[in-house]
Amino acid sequence: MSGEPISAAAKGQRILLVEDDPNLGILLQDYLQLKGKYEVVLARDGEEGARQFSREKFDLCILDVMMPKKDGFTLGREIRKINPVIPIIFATAKTMIEDKSEAFTLGGDDYITKPFRIEELLLRINALLKRVNKQEKTPETETLDKFEIGDYLFDYTAQLIKKDDLQQKVSTKEAELLRLLCLKKNNVLTREEALISIWNDDNYFNGRSMDVFLSKLRKYLRDDPKVEIINVHGKGYKLIVN
Amino acid sequence: MSGEPISAAAKGQRILLVEDDPNLGILLQDYLQLKGKYEVVLARDGEEGARQFSREKFDLCILDVMMPKKDGFTLGREIRKINPVIPIIFATAKTMIEDKSEAFTLGGDDYITKPFRIEELLLRINALLKRVNKQEKTPETETLDKFEIGDYLFDYTAQLIKKDDLQQKVSTKEAELLRLLCLKKNNVLTREEALISIWNDDNYFNGRSMDVFLSKLRKYLRDDPKVEIINVHGKGYKLIVN
DNA sequence: GTTTCGTTTTAACAAATTTTAACAGAAATG
DNA sequence: CATTTCTGTTAAAATTTGTTAAAACGAAAC
Structure with missing residues (x-):
């Protein structure tokens, strides 16, 4: 049986x-x-x-x-x-x-x-x-609030990205997007999903707006080569941490 | 018996x-x-x-x-x-x-x-x-994510092909196709199977598109003569590693 | 009510990815 | 060996994404 x-x-x-x-x-x-x-x-x-x-x-x-x-x-x-x-x-x-x-x-x-x-x-x-x-669960992600991204530490609530002793403030939308990426670390975050979750509407213009934020996030994270936000063409994005 | x-x-x-x-x-x-x-x-x-x-x-x-x-x-x-x-x-x-x-x-x-x-x-x-x-199961392939291809190391999630200390980024479709080939290393990957798995439709045009990607993959992998993607006429492709 | 500042959106152009097209070469068919 | 079908490669067109700067917006300060 x-x-x-x-x-x-x-x-x-x-x-x-x-x-x-x-x-x-x-x-x-x-x-x-x-x-x-x-x-x-x-x-x-x-x-x-x-x-x-x-x-x-x-x-x-x-x-x-x-x-x-x-x-x-x-x-x-x-x-x-x-x-x-x-x-x-x-x-x-x-x-x-x-x-x-x-x-x-x-x-x-x-x-x-x-x-x-x-x-x-x-x-x-x-x-x-x-x-x-x-999807791997790093112990840090347990809180859904603080995330380890390579050498960075991202605090969603405080809207801060820390590295070594440097702090970088991030805006609300930046933080929301980065959070979604973190929650799906090494997996695809769909454009649609992100847009609906953050903008409540996945039209073309919000999509373009999001692209701008992606660009900003990449800038914040570019000091650690282990960290990368890669595009999955036609699907969405992946936050990669090696 | x-x-x-x-x-x-x-x-x-x-x-x-x-x-x-x-x-x-x-x-x-x-x-x-x-x-x-x-x-x-x-x-x-x-x-x-x-x-x-x-x-x-x-x-x-x-x-x-x-x-x-x-x-x-x-x-x-x-x-x-x-x-x-x-x-x-x-x-x-x-x-x-x-x-x-x-x-x-x-x-x-x-x-x-x-x-x-x-x-x-x-x-x-x-x-x-x-x-x-x-089909050899190298310990790396256990994850269905990282593959050893001759001298190359292919990371599907990060969309990277590494050799020695060189890194080559690959696009999403390239990565998906190479992954399927790796999963069937030394065995035939059917055209149909690849098309349905990646394009969700095995019509003629997607087939031609795939041919282009095959061509690209061969280019990426041509520095190691042990590695080859050969065509099985009328069936599909085999990733050969000697 | 206006100014100021940071944030978000829009716009414009650049770059990457994917698809389509065109032509050449192999393999199968008869 | 001629013809058809299938495959390899390259270049172009179409689509999607990346980046930057300027415009619009909104909240706090004046």
């Missing part, structure tokens, strides 16, 4: 499940804990979900879209502000996908249409977590 | 078998474990197969094409996304081969038509695994 060797992906990873239907909620929670070996925290509406997310640490979120008090998309946006890389799965009715999805296909996000089969959900969870786990 | 020298191929290698007919499934599983000395995980439909694949490590997949929930070809594509080199054997009815096979003769893939003799299957498994195992 194929055994159940607990994969690397399932090492006590935590899922935030926000679902207003208590029956479905409990069912999912149980299934994911039993079959998926995940630790699942269940919140009964958007507000409670937001409260839980800001209180504890999670590796993935499952958000019902239709919820009282605060809908899933709004909650998703709030969560994205705090953590732009955590994978989110939106559970939505089929008709809803068309409209909003465009603006939300970023990140490591995924959709599942209600009603769904529970195995399908577990499948997607596994896939998303696997993808994220592949 | 040809003796039973446990080949190099059979050193605790793992096979994912996805087959919806439980009788046949169990039969195959038992046979391959006993006669083939492989560890065989059996999944009962496409979804379970995908779940298993994302959770554990395998050396080869056997996918039934006709399956409920998720057919074998779809599953194959998903698997290919995660691992572009794992050999897949599709078990299909005779009539089905014609249509879909075109787009799927990629990889180190193989077909077997139902009904088949079970020895036939084992034969093919051994052949495929032997082929894959022949």
Whole structure:
């Protein structure tokens, strides 16, 4: 019966499940804990979900879209502000996908249409977590706030890049962009993803604007040859640290 | 019965078998474990197969094409996304081969038509695994990211080819193509496979575009006579390293 | 309300990457 | 050996990106 060797992906990873239907909620929670070996925290509406997310640490979120008090998309946006890389799965009715999805296909996000089969959900969870786990996690990035970039130390909140004893102030947009790059260190940050996350709109002109910021960031980081922001033509950018 | 020298191929290698007919499934599983000395995980439909694949490590997949929930070809594509080199054997009815096979003769893939003799299957498994195992696994290539090519060292993520102390930047497409060649070092990389993997479409023009990149790669690598990218007429290319 | 300063956007041009085109050479076909 | 198909190479066109400077914007100071 194929055994159940607990994969690397399932090492006590935590899922935030926000679902207003208590029956479905409990069912999912149980299934994911039993079959998926995940630790699942269940919140009964958007507000409670937001409260839980800001209180504890999670590796993935499952958000019902239709919820009282605060809908899933709004909650998703709030969560994205705090953590732009955590994978989110939106559970939505089929008709809803068309409209909003465009603006939300970023990140490591995924959709599942209600009603769904529970195995399908577990499948997607596994896939998303696997993808994220592949990206190296340097201990520094734990905070999502301070990043080591070669010889540099980048403090997102303070908007500072330090090297040796020199400090360089950076503007808000510069900091946001660099943060996204850091969060995806050695992986591709999509243009689209960055634009939507920072500018809320990935039109041509914002794209050009972003190019200007890329150029600035490269200037800040050019004293350490180990560090490089390379372009992935037609896709986006990679922050490389050798 | 040809003796039973446990080949190099059979050193605790793992096979994912996805087959919806439980009788046949169990039969195959038992046979391959006993006669083939492989560890065989059996999944009962496409979804379970995908779940298993994302959770554990395998050396080869056997996918039934006709399956409920998720057919074998779809599953194959998903698997290919995660691992572009794992050999897949599709078990299909005779009539089905014609249509879909075109787009799927990629990889180190193989077909077997139902009904088949079970020895036939084992034969093919051994052949495929032997082929894959022949491809040298230098410790560097373990990461699927850094490759030794003769005197060169190719870093896919950083998009760099190094030789001695010289560095050569390569573009994204160049890097992607070279990576595929490296993954199949000394074996054929099908044109079709490369095109679909990199361009998502193997039409004539993308093919011509790829020829241009081949030409460029040869230029980059021409300083080491041990290294060569040769054409296999009508099939594809081989990266040869003596 | 105006000035000032830092930030962001727009514009203009330069450079790199990818695609298309053109032609030449090999390999297969009959 | 003539013809067709496939491949190799080079150059050009098209697209995408890089960089710089000037214009527009917005918040704080005057």
